[in-house]
Amino acid sequence: MEMIIGISFLLLTIIGVVLLVKANKKDRETERPPEEVVTPPSDCCGAHEICEFDQMKMNESVVEYYDDEELDDYKNIDEQAYTNNQIEQFREVLYTLKTDEIKYWLLSIERRHIQLPAILKSEARMLMAEV
Template sequence: MIIGLVFLLLTFIGVFLLVKANKKNGKTATKQEEVVAPPSDCCGAHEICEFDQMKMNESHVEYYDDEELDAYKNIDENSYTNNQIEQFREVLYTLKTEEIKFWLLSIERRHIQLPAILKSEARMLMAEA
């Protein structure tokens, strides 16, 4: 039980450090991005419109350098091994905050269930936006 608590504590510390590093890297990257004016017919809700368009087109599947996750098609969210969970976590923490919801939709369309333990981490990362 003590080993489990230590593992859990180390996991949370690791997640915290990764989130801070991801947030710091995200801020640095946004300073270097070129600003492009939106089209004249734009409503101003780019992320919402893009996400709605992607949701409507169910045949569209976008990959986020995560093709290896296709091996986990139709596996229950509670059946993953620690190594498999780490593969998902590695992809999750390399995504930009605004890409996470698109990635979740992508893996859902590929019939891949996100490991149950990563759902709260994904929500936490999306909330940072």
């Protein structure tokens, strides 16, 4: 009987160690290097993100892509005319963006004469509102 208890304790210990090693490995894989801190220019008003967006908005020649070049195929298509597969392409890009990138992406597709599918407009607003 003591032999069985000893073997059981040994097996539980080994399983525990294996699980801890896997958990630590997973934590190390998900760690990201710290983002580089960029100091705004001395003439910045303190609303850096707003100023940056306003500057981009004023310069209509600036078009930034977000790994969404395939959406250029939907230029000049009405927001109500998309198929479910096409809507999913937009949704896939939308949900891979960081919250602070969404408004820039919306401006980008607007400048490329691409209309966001109507069904995704509320989703985009909701995502932008997340903090």
